[in-house]
Amino acid sequence: xxxxxxLLFAAALAASGQAxxxxxxxFEKVWTTIRDKHWQAKPGGLDWQAIHDExxxxxxxxxxxxxxxxxMQEMLGRLNQSHFAIIPGAIYxxxxxxxxxxxxxxxxxxxxxxxxxxTSVDPGSSAEKQGVRPGWVIERAGGKELKPIIEQARxxxxxxxxxLTRAVLARLSGPIGGMLDLDFLDGAGKSAPLRLSLSLPRxxxxxxGNLPPQHVWYESRTIGSTAYVRFNLFLDLPRVxxxxxxxxxxxKTCDGLIIDLxxxxxxxxxxxxxxxxxxxxxxxxxxxxxxxxxxxLNFVVNPRTEVxxxxxxxxxxxCSASTSxxxxxxxxxxxRARVFGTKTAAAALPSAFERxxxxxxxxxxxxxxxxxxGQPLEGxxxxxxxxxxxxxxxxxxxxxxxxxxxxxxxxxxxxxxNAQ
Amino acid sequence: MNRxxxxxxxxxxxxxxxxxxxxxxxxxxxxxxxxxxxxxAYQSRKTEIAHGTLxxxxxxxxxxxTRWAADPDxxxxxxxxxxLGNVEMGxxxxxxxxxxxxxxxxxxxxxxxSEAIREGNMNSTLNWRKLYPxxxxxxxxxxxxxxxxxxVMTPAEGQPVVGYYQKKSGLQVxxxxxxxxxxxxxxxxxxxxxxxxxxxxxxxxxxxxxxxxQEFSITLERVEVNPAIPPERFDLPAEVRxxxxxxxx
Numbered sequence: 001x002x003x004x005x006x007l008l009f010a011a012a013l014a015a016s017g018q019a020x021x022x023x024x025x026x027f028e029k030v031w032t033t034i035r036d037k038h039w040q041a042k043p044g045g046l047d048w049q050a051i052h053d054e055x056x057x058x059x060x061x062x063x064x065x066x067x068x069x070x071x072m073q074e075m076l077g078r079l080n081q082s083h084f085a086i087i088p089g090a091i092y093x094x095x096x097x098x099x100x101x102x103x104x105x106x107x108x109x110x111x112x113x114x115x116x117x118x119t120s121v122d123p124g125s126s127a128e129k130q131g132v133r134p135g136w137v138i139e140r141a142g143g144k145e146l147k148p149i150i151e152q153a154r155x156x157x158x159x160x161x162x163x164l165t166r167a168v169l170a171r172l173s174g175p176i177g178g179m180l181d182l183d184f185l186d187g188a189g190k191s192a193p194l195r196l197s198l199s200l201p202r203x204x205x206x207x208x209g210n211l212p213p214q215h216v217w218y219e220s221r222t223i224g225s226t227a228y229v230r231f232n233l234f235l236d237l238p239r240v241x242x243x244x245x246x247x248x249x250x251x252k253t254c255d256g257l258i259i260d261l262x263x264x265x266x267x268x269x270x271x272x273x274x275x276x277x278x279x280x281x282x283x284x285x286x287x288x289x290x291x292x293x294x295x296x297l298n299f300v301v302n303p304r305t306e307v308x309x310x311x312x313x314x315x316x317x318x319c320s321a322s323t324s325x326x327x328x329x330x331x332x333x334x335x336r337a338r339v340f341g342t343k344t345a346a347a348a349l350p351s352a353f354e355r356x357x358x359x360x361x362x363x364x365x366x367x368x369x370x371x372x373x374g375q376p377l378e379g380x381x382x383x384x385x386x387x388x389x390x391x392x393x394x395x396x397x398x399x400x401x402x403x404x405x406x407x408x409x410x411x412x413x414x415x416x417x418n419a420q
Numbered sequence: 421m422n423r424x425x426x427x428x429x430x431x432x433x434x435x436x437x438x439x440x441x442x443x444x445x446x447x448x449x450x451x452x453x454x455x456x457x458x459x460x461a462y463q464s465r466k467t468e469i470a471h472g473t474l475x476x477x478x479x480x481x482x483x484x485x486t487r488w489a490a491d492p493d494x495x496x497x498x499x500x501x502x503x504l505g506n507v508e509m510g511x512x513x514x515x516x517x518x519x520x521x522x523x524x525x526x527x528x529x530x531x532x533x534s535e536a537i538r539e540g541n542m543n544s545t546l547n548w549r550k551l552y553p554x555x556x557x558x559x560x561x562x563x564x565x566x567x568x569x570x571x572v573m574t575p576a577e578g579q580p581v582v583g584y585y586q587k588k589s590g591l592q593v594x595x596x597x598x599x600x601x602x603x604x605x606x607x608x609x610x611x612x613x614x615x616x617x618x619x620x621x622x623x624x625x626x627x628x629x630x631x632x633x634q635e636f637s638i639t640l641e642r643v644e645v646n647p648a649i650p651p652e653r654f655d656l657p658a659e660v661r662x663x664x665x666x667x668x669x
Contacts, residue, residue: 208503210480238505241521268504274522295632297603302526305662 023068026356027059030072030086030364033354034079039292039367044079051075069360081365083349083378087156089359103176103198107132108263109168110317110390111161114154116146116168117392118184126197133187135396140183141171161318162265162345174198187396206236208268218243223258226410227251228403230260234267234323241274248278248308256311256410258403262341266322273299275327280336281307287330288371290349299326311413312337313406316382317390321345326369329382333373339384340406346381445555445571448585449548455590457621462546465621466491469644474499476636485638489542494654511540512654515664525659527667531600534577551575560587563594579605591615591622599631606632619645 031052034043042048055075062068069086076084106125109116116138121128138146146168153164174180176198184192203217216236220229220243229247231240251257257279272287280301287299314328314337325348331337349365356362370376388405443451453459470487483501496510505521516528516536528536538544538551548555552573561570561584568584575581584594595610608631612624618640627638656664 206503208481209476235503237503238521241505268522270522274520274524277524292632295604295606297606297632300602302524302602304524305659 020065020068020358022358023062023065024059026358026360026362027056027068027072029354029356030076030362031055033362033364034076034084037364037366038079039365041293044081046078051078065358068358081379083347083363083365085361085363086356087159087361087363089361101173101175101178101198102201103174103178104169104201105172105180105182105196105198106202107138107172109138109165109172110319111150111154111164111168112390112392114147114150115392116150117390117395119390119395122202125202126199127194130194130196132184132194132196133396134398135187135392135394136192137185137392138168138172138182139185139191140181142174142181144171146171160345160347162321162347165263165319176200203232204236204239206233206239208235208237211235216240220247222251222254223403223407224411225255225414226258226407227254227256228258228260230262232264234264234269234271234327237268237271241271244275245278245304249306251308251310252306254310255414256313257308258313258315258406258410259337260315260403261320261324261328262315262317262402263319264321264324265319265345266324266326269299269323269326272323272327272330273301276301276331276336277304278306279308279312279331280334281309285334286372287326287334288369288377291368291370292366299330301330311410313409314339315402315406316341316344316384317402318342318345320382321347322349325377325382326371329371329373329375329377332382332385333371338386338406338409339382340386340388340409341384341402342387342389343383344377344381346377346379348377348381442557442559443569445557445569445573448557448569448571448590449555449573449583451590452585452592453545455622456545456615457617459546461620462543465543465619465645467646467649468542468619469647469649470618470640471642471644472638472640474501474636474638476634488649488653489540490649490654491542492547493537493540493542495540495542496654508657509536510654510656511536512656515656515660516540517656517660517664519657519660525657525663526602527660527663528602531578532602534575535600538575538578548573552581558582566593568593592624616640618643 035048055071059068059071062071069088073086076086106122106127107118108120110119118132118134118136118138120134121132140146149167150164153159153167172180178198180196180198182194182196184194186192201215203215205213206216207213214233214235216233218231218240220227222228227247229244276287281303283303285301287301289299290297312331314331316324316328316339320328321344325344328339328344332339348369349367354362365378368376369378386405388402390402394401453462467490472485473482474485475482481502483499485497485499487495487497489495494512497508499507501507507520509518516533517526518528519525541547541551544551552575554574556572558570558572560567563584567587569587571583571585573581573583578600579598581595581597583592585592593612597608598605599608608629611628614625615622616625623640625640629636629638
């Protein structure tokens with residue numbers, strides 16, 4: 001009840017026709033955060049106090065909440081740097097509304113051509129048991145259409161693919177042991193309503209510091225003479241690093257190695273350097289450099305005693321972020337890996353999201369990361385060497401065009417080497 | 421106007437006469453040895469095993485640290501950090517090394533090696549004359565409302581280490597330097613507090629370390645004094661030995 005009153009009060013302020021106290025407070029919060037946390041003492045090379053003095057009077061004259069937001073957004077635009085944004089509170093409602101619980105259906109999705117398309121189904125999950133297949137479209141979850149959510153989120157450039165995918169996946173979750181009604185379009189384009197049970201996510205629960213415990217999985221298999229690994233997070237360090245080492249050791253005679261980072265949002269940044277040590281044999285190679293206000297950190301690779309020397313393909317998509325980008329971008333720049341898929345999330349920095357007093361969101365980055373090739377990853381992401389998009393048609397045909405492209409490259413390279 | 425200026429000059433001169441002369445850096449460092457146990461206490465310590473905990477407060481990460489040391493210049497430390505696994509490091513026979521589940525084994529070189537070897541000197545407090553060819557008292561600065569002598573110690577290789585020693589107690593309460601690491605030069609600040617007697621030597625039971633963007637605290641819980649430590653405790657791990665052998669070829 002009290003929460004509703006506060007919301008009504010805030011709405012009344014927003015509609016009052018002039019900048020409210022909460023918008024002024026939000027402005028000060030944004031300005032102060034940049035002043036104190038930006039990686040440059042002079043953010044964007046600007047006289048930040050002068051920026052305050054220029055924009056504060058304009059904000060005070062703003063006739064509405066929307067105008068106040070526009071003033072703040074314009075101020076952030078002066079930085080001419082990515083990942084500084086004001087996100088309308090309404091977008092949060094779209095993204096967070098009905099975010100479920102820890103229980104999942106075992107389905108992974110991507111938004112392809114404006115539709116939520118099933119890209120994988122966990123073995124043994126309720127979805128698999130009921131016959132859900134990659135390529136199916138999810139039209140409704142819990143009786144609610146997904147299309148409006150997708151359209152609203154896609155209309156805001158501050159919302160990237162990773163957030164959108166998470167918003168869709170949140171609607172496919174709920175309490176463990178609960179049931180969820182999903183309306184699919186199957187491979188033949190027929191409506192397929194199914195009731196799926198919700199269970200624990202795949203993988204082992206892993207805790208790291210203040211991060212909420214998360215399920216981490218690692219899978220490894222061979223496709224022909226190529227090793228293929230995929231893991232969902234750069235977390236659970238002892239287990240994931242040991243598993244990766246094992247994969248590399250078992251793969252000494254493989255034609256190549258595919259590391260699938262699609263959907264991997266990152267985790268512990270140092271793991272990028274640690275894993276690269278199994279793939280790079282020259283000492284003192286760097287994946288990139290992180291610039292902070294009081295320190296510059298080189299992401300140096302230590303070659304391990306046993307290093308995999310055959311071709312390495314890394315698969316990425318718009319949900320590959322942070323450590324995934326540092327790893328893929330660095331190995332690409334060092335010429336050690338060929339990257340396949342679609343452009344990554346461009347979120348390689350410790351950029352933070354905070355809610356402002358006026359209900360809007362505020363995104364800001366606290367460091368700049370430049371990959372070894374000289375390109376900042378933040379805002380630009382990793383552009384694959386070979387762009388390959390997932391399509392519903394390929395998924396329905398049981399193909400993964402990104403894996404296929406990587407396999408073709410490795411096989412061609414192997415054939416060439418054998419011929420020499 | 422002139423009278424006023426003269427008055428200022430007289431006051432300035434008077435204050436100059438009234439101020440204590442700065443003690444030499446040497447005497448400040450020797451006093452630290454004295455107030456923390458005395459030369460004899462340090463000299464009689466030939467081996468030690470220190471046990472403590474560490475915590476990255478802002479990240480919510482905790483761990484334990486155990487450090488074995490033998491006079492004059494051997495050490496081995498093992499850190500068990502939640503979510504990161506084991507990190508071990510040491511110095512033996514002039515080889516400074518590190519090994520972790522995260523980054524794997526490596527041999528330290530250059531300035532980083534020199535720093536590790538200084539750190540590996542078990543009685544570095546007592547041996548400051550050997551480790552820092554140049555020391556100077558740079559004046560008085562206040563740390564936590566206490567006046568401290570600012571002692572700049574310059575090693576033969578590496579960045580100066582600045583120690584802040586309380587004028588009143590003689591204890592070191594702060595240290596700053598720029599540490600050379602594989603990832604680059606990182607400004608480091610240590611705040612030492614809660615001095616306690618560990619086997620006849622006063623040591624700070626709590627040290628807060630700010631290293632670049634990270635801040636963590638180390639709590640020293642107990643120190644085993646002059647325990648028997650088998651020499652192989654300081655042996656290089658097999659993977660590190662392999663790297664050292666490769667580097668020697």
